[in-house]
Amino acid sequence: MFEEKALQQVKASKEKWDETVEKSFAKAPERRKEFTTISGTPVNRLYTPLDIADMDYERDLSFPGQFPFTRGVQPTMYRGRFWTMRQYAGFGSAKDTNERYRYLLKQGQTGLSVAFDLPTQAGYDSDHPLSMGEVGKVGVAIDSIEDMKVLFDGIPLDKVTTSMTINAPASVLLGMYLAIAEEQGASFDQVGGTVQNDVLKEITVRGQYIYPPKATMRLTVDLIEYCLKNVPRWNTISISGYHIRESGATAAQEMAFTLADGIAYVDACVARGMDVDTFAPRLSFFFNAFTNVLEEVAKFRAARRAWAKIMKERYNAKNPRSMMLRYHVQTGGVTLTAAQPLNNVVRVGLQAYAAALGGCQSLHTNSYDEALCLPTQQAVTVALRTQQIVAEESGATDTVDPLAGCYYVEAQTDQIEKEIMDYLEKIDAMGGTLVAIEQGYIQKEIQNSAYRFQKEIESNDRIYVGINKYTMEEPPVTDLLKVDMSVGEVEAEKLKKLRAERDQTKWKAALDNLRKVSESEENVLPAVIEAVKAKATVGEICDVWRDVFGQYRPKEYV
Amino acid sequence: MAAEKKIKIIVAKPGLDGHDRGAKLLSRIFAESGMEVVYTGLRQTPEMIVETALQEDADVVGLSSLSGVHNYFFPKVVELLKAKGMEDVIVVGGGIIPLEDYDGLKKSGVKALFGPGTPTNEIVDFIKSNVRKS
Numbered sequence: 001m002f003e004e005k006a007l008q009q010v011k012a013s014k015e016k017w018d019e020t021v022e023k024s025f026a027k028a029p030e031r032r033k034e035f036t037t038i039s040g041t042p043v044n045r046l047y048t049p050l051d052i053a054d055m056d057y058e059r060d061l062s063f064p065g066q067f068p069f070t071r072g073v074q075p076t077m078y079r080g081r082f083w084t085m086r087q088y089a090g091f092g093s094a095k096d097t098n099e100r101y102r103y104l105l106k107q108g109q110t111g112l113s114v115a116f117d118l119p120t121q122a123g124y125d126s127d128h129p130l131s132m133g134e135v136g137k138v139g140v141a142i143d144s145i146e147d148m149k150v151l152f153d154g155i156p157l158d159k160v161t162t163s164m165t166i167n168a169p170a171s172v173l174l175g176m177y178l179a180i181a182e183e184q185g186a187s188f189d190q191v192g193g194t195v196q197n198d199v200l201k202e203i204t205v206r207g208q209y210i211y212p213p214k215a216t217m218r219l220t221v222d223l224i225e226y227c228l229k230n231v232p233r234w235n236t237i238s239i240s241g242y243h244i245r246e247s248g249a250t251a252a253q254e255m256a257f258t259l260a261d262g263i264a265y266v267d268a269c270v271a272r273g274m275d276v277d278t279f280a281p282r283l284s285f286f287f288n289a290f291t292n293v294l295e296e297v298a299k300f301r302a303a304r305r306a307w308a309k310i311m312k313e314r315y316n317a318k319n320p321r322s323m324m325l326r327y328h329v330q331t332g333g334v335t336l337t338a339a340q341p342l343n344n345v346v347r348v349g350l351q352a353y354a355a356a357l358g359g360c361q362s363l364h365t366n367s368y369d370e371a372l373c374l375p376t377q378q379a380v381t382v383a384l385r386t387q388q389i390v391a392e393e394s395g396a397t398d399t400v401d402p403l404a405g406c407y408y409v410e411a412q413t414d415q416i417e418k419e420i421m422d423y424l425e426k427i428d429a430m431g432g433t434l435v436a437i438e439q440g441y442i443q444k445e446i447q448n449s450a451y452r453f454q455k456e457i458e459s460n461d462r463i464y465v466g467i468n469k470y471t472m473e474e475p476p477v478t479d480l481l482k483v484d485m486s487v488g489e490v491e492a493e494k495l496k497k498l499r500a501e502r503d504q505t506k507w508k509a510a511l512d513n514l515r516k517v518s519e520s521e522e523n524v525l526p527a528v529i530e531a532v533k534a535k536a537t538v539g540e541i542c543d544v545w546r547d548v549f550g551q552y553r554p555k556e557y558v
Numbered sequence: 559m560a561a562e563k564k565i566k567i568i569v570a571k572p573g574l575d576g577h578d579r580g581a582k583l584l585s586r587i588f589a590e591s592g593m594e595v596v597y598t599g600l601r602q603t604p605e606m607i608v609e610t611a612l613q614e615d616a617d618v619v620g621l622s623s624l625s626g627v628h629n630y631f632f633p634k635v636v637e638l639l640k641a642k643g644m645e646d647v648i649v650v651g652g653g654i655i656p657l658e659d660y661d662g663l664k665k666s667g668v669k670a671l672f673g674p675g676t677p678t679n680e681i682v683d684f685i686k687s688n689v690r691k692s
Contacts, residue, residue: 118574118576118625121574122574122601130603131574132573133573133630134574137626138625138626207576207600207601208574247578247579248583372654373626373656374626447582447583450579450583451583454583458679466675467675476657477656480656554599554600556599
């Protein structure tokens with residue numbers, strides 16, 4: 001990038017400048033001895049061409065839409081169209097949530113994102129003993145195709161794309177979605193959306209696992225394989241770093257462990273006999289955005305470059321789409337404070353700005369009240385408006401990858417990419433991602449970072465506004481969203497009725513067939529779709545698999 | 559000074575909630591402060607938690623919930639402890655718990671609640687100064 005002679009000149013001048021600056025420290029010292037990002041990465045006083053002296057523009061940055069995609073996966077990015085504004089939402093019954101979806105679409109939201117309650121995510125029906133108290137709490141309660149019909153009532157599934165945060169039971173919920181789309185008159189190749197379907201991070205950090213790793217990976221790959229042939233517009237997995245970061249990981253760890261999971265999925269699909277260029281273009285990712293804007297931007301750029309290289313060099317992908325790291329971003333839930341909750345609006349604003357500058361494909365902005373309760377309608381509206389302000393007013397969307405060439409951001413991008421690659425090398429040496437998870441290596445690395453951060457806060461080495469500085473007495477917040485505890489009873493009643501009224505012969509035959517297919521090596525998706533059409537419930541289908549595959553019991557690494 | 563028996567604390571995640579960053583972090587911090595810690599892992603029913611407390615002869619049960627089910631689970635644990643004759647076990651809780659729920663939970667027998675942002679030494683100090691007081 002720079003001529004050797006010019007660099008030498010800069011080096012000499014910088015040394016002189018450093019000397020002068022440090023002389024002034026006797027009178028005016030810097031605020032602290034060492035500056036670090038929230039991830040603990042040291043930050044220099046000043047970045048100059050010297051920090052990116054090795055950069056080769058064509059090789060390392062290239063152009064948007066071109067390998068290694070550092071500058072973005074599309075040529076025009078937001079000059080073409082903005083990211084998809086997709087607010088994760090769901091609570092109470094399917095009817096309650098359907099109303100929130102219609103409201104959000106009316107407010108200019110461009111895609112849906114379904115939050116399921118924990119029983120649905122863990123594969124239990126609303127009347128299961130473990131569902132006690134949880135029905136309709138953190139998401140919508142879905143037991144059967146009947147609930148799903150209500151959830152999407154009046155929403156055209158050939159036009160709106162839907163992202164579903166569902167993992168171990170992903171094929172069941174996708175089956176329901178496809179079946180009702182079909183009823184609406186939309187064919188499988190018209191519907192578009194995403195299922196999270198990322199079971200590995202459930203095991204490491206998120207906790208909504210059901211089956212042992214090998215069995216649950218088989219279901220994941222079945223879904224990918226089925227969609228490849230039948231639902232071509234579907235994003236078959238959303239390989240998630242979001243929860244890895246929420247659990248305490250640094251920016252580089254978030255990307256490293258997510259790409260490590262990605263490698264495990266690609267390996268599993270290749271082992272199934274799929275050609276990498278057929279399924280890789282439908283892989284998508286999901287990341288966090290914290291408040292340190294520049295570190296986040298560097299993180300996104302580094303991961304795009306790292307994934308492109310992995311797909312090209314490790315898997316010999318030929319299709320450029322296989323190399324593109326396409327991703328959804330959600331702002332950092334764990335960064336929100338219960339103290340002075342309106343301050344969170346600003347945090348979310350910065351995080352959304354980071355996501356835009358980093359080149360995301362879709363975005364969820366958190367509501368300011370989420371450290372207190374499930375978001376209220378007012379808070380959800382402010383959150384959506386926040387991304388609309390970033391999109392329409394900030395200017396971040398007018399040119400592609402605006403921070404490229406910034407000495408600091410490029411140096412950080414290189415640094416994070418190096419950290420990612422170092423971790424991947426270490427994980428490879430251990431025998432791969434599954435072994436690293438089995439040994440608790442990934443879990444422990446994340447927990448150590450969480451611990452370091454907590455210690456920094458408590459020793460005031462890192463300042464958190466409203467937590468360890470600028471604290472104040474404030475009245476308790478009122479008007480929080482409350483989910484009616486009776487949702488559980490209502491859902492249980494509905495289930496009782498469904499079980500009594502469905503065609504028993506058809507239902508039993510469908511579940512028997514599902515069991516048979518699950519015991520074989522056949523793809524389970526067609527049998528799942530038949531079962532949901534025969535009104536088998538999420539819990540019943542997941543129980544068949546609990547029987548066939550067994551259940552996962554984690555070792556605890558504390 | 560006679561060696562005092564270490565405080566034993568059960569850190570538990572009731573229900574289906576998977577958010578365990580806080581529970582794991584506190585487990586480590588309790589251990590560093592000299593307590594003996596048993597972390598139950600996820601998906602615990604109140605019965606399982608109380609059974610563990612009984613088996614381990616616990617002094618404290620710490621419950622962590624971020625999915626909005628505290629009003630059901632926390633009082634249930636207190637109630638089952640009582641039923642097993644373990645009234646002297648202190649129950650404390652943390653997570654995403656609206657302030658307006660604090661009173662009801664305390665009335666039901668939860669000794670203290672610690673919301674997001676609580677310094678961990680505050681929690682440690684509370685436990686140390688409240689265990690084996692009666």
